[in-house]
Amino acid sequence: MGGDRMSRLFTSKYLVRLLIFSLLIGTVPVVTLGTLSFIRAKDSVQQKVNDSNMQLLQQTQKNVEQVLQLFENLMTQYVSTTLVREALQTSITERNFEMLNELTAGLNKMQPFELGAKNVYLANLKHGWIISNQGYSKLEDSSMSKAVQSYFQSSAASYWTSVTLQDQKDSPTAQSVSHDPASGVRLIKKLPLNSPNTTGVIIGELPAYSLEKLVFNESADRETVILDRDNRLLTQPEGRVIQSSEELNHAIESINKSDNKDRGYLTFKTHNETIGVMYLSSEYNGWKYLSFSSVSDITKDSRAIGWYTLYVSLGVFLVIFFLSWAGSKRMYSPIQRILSFAVSDQSSNDGHIKDELQFIGDHIHSLRSSQTELRDQLRKHSKQLEAFFIRRLLQGEIRPGETRERWMQFSYDSEPAQFGVMTVQIDTIENTRYTEGDFDLLMFAVNNIVGELIPATQRLEPVVMVNNQVTICRSGIEEGNDYGNDLYRFAERIQATIRELLNLKISIGISRLYTDINDTPHAYKQSLEALTYRVRFGEQVILPFDSVLPDTRIAAAYPDWLEKELIEAVKMEERDKARDILKEFIQKVLGDYPRYYDFQMAMTRLLIDLIREWQEAGETMNSLQASGKPINEHLLELKTAEEIEEWIFHDVIEPMMAALHQRWESQNKKISERMLDMIHKEFESELTLELCASRLNYHPNYIKTVFRKETGSNFSDYLSKYRLSVAKQWLVETDMKINEIAERLQYHNSQNFIRYFRKLEDMTPGQYREKHR
Known part of the structure; x- marks a missing residue:
């Protein structure tokens, strides 16, 4: 019987999940804590070893560079003496034995025991002699002749360079060495010092074994090597960590690929194990100091800590398992009682319901889904109704009483406010990636952008009216608040955003501010009228109605003289003159007729007079209707003065000139x-x-x-x-x-x-x- 009860318990998905969840709550922190402790201990050990290796490496660098700088200082003191400066100006031979003895004695002083210097050469290219610790010889007879010439041609005045085995063989003091590929280093200084006219050079040579004495390689799991600036070995590895030249080359490639080439730590894998490399780059001569160590030897203590952590975690896991099992059974019993109220006893006893909470949750989810779907439909219809209300309001089809009802229906703020209508029009889609078929989609995109840029608290629902995007903006009535400036800033943001996202030029008309929402139709007409003044200001403009509305109390005279000059230029086929007069005519009309409709009438009169001249010449209107629509309708569609000028000249005046020219010819x-x-x-x-x-x-x-x-x-x-x-x-x-x-x-x-x-x-x-x- 106990077995049946146990099997029923495990048929419940909720009980199993509860048990697993309890185990995870208890186990995950223990495992995480143990893992973090192991990683922390491992990183701590690794960091301490790395710090120790870095200190030893820095000490090695310091010891080596002290010797190098001491050697360089001795050479600098020697070449700065009056004797050396005088020798560089002298053609020395065996007869100058006193000077030779003094020069040789000075060279010998630069070879103290603690430096381990091998040889020092003083060469004069101008007079062709060379002196070393072994004595005097002519430069052309010396085995150092080629080396001296190459050093002299270098652009650097003082530098360290490595000595290859071939260089040692060329030297008269060459010894049999096993260090490959570099057997020592040389310090080269051009003479005189700090002078552009060099005549000589001094060369100090240190053997590789002198450098190896300065390297700390006492530990069996670590060894240090030195490389010159060309990555050539100056000290030879002993094979305790680095077993082959391939491993050394791999380490050098890894250092060259790293972001920090001056100092750092990296690891790489060999055939047998992982090797860590601590490296430093010298600012003194560009040499690299590399310390190699075996990572597996370093992590011995870390692995012991890891095993200890694992055993402790397993013990804790067993304790948590038994506690989780007992607690889960006690927490499951109330769920079982709740389920009995939701389903029949037969369904519960038969065990058809394996996840009790899922059964209850499905019913709740179904109810909430129905509620959400209903809410979404209401919200969607509410937006459509709101947009329909805004369109009717703009067209003046709403009674004042209905306005108040809709205002409450859509939960608008009933506090007194000031309003302004903002109308957006696309200037043109010519020379863009869009076509006429994309216009509706573009207006939808513009409507969405406006809705995003203007806060919902400062506008009603944006709508699209034929070819216009219209937004009724609102703001609270506060003393000192100039809402007109806010509307202009909104318009600037909208214009810049549409230019950036859609690569379109738009113009925006802004009505006067008003406080009665029933004045919206009149304000909408004001914003449309403001947009007509693009003929004066061009494309991509923001036109507040108060700013563009001109004072029309003085009626200007029609410029008949310019029209006559234009017609005369057309008859005489003077193309450039006709273009200039047409431009002057349009500018004159723009200045004298501030209102758009007056300007439009003046341009229509000019067009009629040109057509009359055309017909009096015996021509028909067919060639002037190539666009498929009457020219007066086409004139009304043009938005800027530049467009009007371009169209009249190319579609009216030029065809007239061509026809008259043919007829007169x-x-x-x-x-x-x-x-x-x-x-x-x-x-x-x-x-x-x-x-x-x-x-x-x-x-x-x-x-x-x-x-x-x-x-x-x-x-x-x-x-x-x-x-x-x-x-x-x-x-x-x-x-x-x-x-x-x-x-x-x-x-x-x-x-x-x-x-x-x-x-x-x-x-x-x-x-x-x-x-x-």
Whole structure:
């Protein structure tokens, strides 16, 4: 029987979860505390070892650099003596034995036992000699010649460099060493010091074993190496931690890839274990000091602490398990009694309900879901009703009594307030990534942005009205509160945000402030009227109604003279002049007609006068309606003065110029052809320009201009030249006398004919006849 009871207990999901939860509450803190204690202990041990290794590494660096700086100071003192400065200016030979002895003695003093210096060289490139601890020789005969030349060509005046095995072999004092790849270091100083004109160099050499004496490598689980600035080994690892050159190369690559290359600690894995590297970079000569240690040796004590923590945690877990089991059974009994009121005894006893709280929760969740769904539907319909109310309010379709009812329905603040209508219009979607089909979506996006930027307490529900986004803003009536400035700041934020998010230019019209909500339709019209003044201010503007509303008490005269000049420029096909006059006309009208509707009437009058000139020229309106709509309707859709100027010039004036040019060209060609025909047929008569004009029914000045434009010559000059060509033909082909020819060609005096003929042909008519017969 006890087994059946136990099995029923474990069929309950709630009881099992309660037991698991109790175990987690008791176990997780213990496991967490043990884990954190182990990690803390491990990190503490690791940190102490790292601090110890760093101190030893810093001590090694200090010892090495003390020796290096001492050696450098000795060399600096030596080369600063008068003897060395004099030697650098002297071509030393074996005869200068006294100077050689003194120089050699100075070099020997730079090799005390505690430094372990190997050799010091003093070389003069100008006079070609070199002196070392072994004596004097010519530079060209010395094995150091190539090294001296390379050091001398370096840009640095003083620096440390490592010595390779090949360098040691080239040296006359080379010894057999096993340190690879560097067998020592050299300090190079160009001479004279601090002078741009160097003539010599001093080279101090320290062997690698001298550096190794200064390195702390007493511990079996740690070893230290030194690298030069080119990552070349200056001290050789003993193999206690670093077993191969691959491990050393891996450590160097890891240091080069780290963010902090001057000092730090990192680890890397080898084939056998994990190795920790503590490193320092010297500011003195750029050498790197590396201390390698085995991480597994360091963490021996940490692992012992970990096992101890694990055993304690297991013991605590067993105690918590028994306590959780007893407590869970006592906490489950009230739940069982509550379930009996929700379900039948048969369902409970059959064990079909495994999770009692879930059964109860499902019913509660179903009830709350129904409640939430109903609330969402009410909220959605309420927003739609509110937006519908705002649209009717803007259009003036709400009675004052209904306004009060809706005000209470939508829970608006009933305190006295001042209102203002803000209307947003998209200036243009041309030259953007949007199309006409995207306009409704853009207006929806603008409406959402406005709703986000203006706090809900300072506005009613934003709505979209045809092509406008409209918001009724409200604020409490407080003394000293200029709500107009607040509206302007809201408009600036809206304009900047839409520009940034949608990459659109918008303009915003703001009505006057009012305190009676029933004045909203009138305020809406004011905001729309303010937007019409974009024709004066251009695109992407904020237009408060009070600021743009002009004083129209003085009626200005229509600029007829500019219109006449414009029409004359169109007739004369003066494109640039017509463009300038049109621009001047629009600016003049903008200045004289402040109200938009007056400006619109003036522009409509100009358009009508241009069309009348067009029709009087015998042209139709078909070519001016290429956009598919009448031009007066198209004019009303334009928003800025620049758009109006561009449209009138390109869609009205330029087509007029083209058509008039074609018509006048055809007409002028006929006039010039008829005048030429008169000249060719009636050259023997007294033909004049006035006579031609009377026959063609045109003014003499007009046909004079047309004839010159078509032929490139004046009428009288062309007539005289044509008569001259006929005279030359008669002189050659006939026996007519010269005075007879002059008389037939309307020269009343033959001398005048002879004089004109000689002027053009450089000979008399008689001479021309003799020459060409």
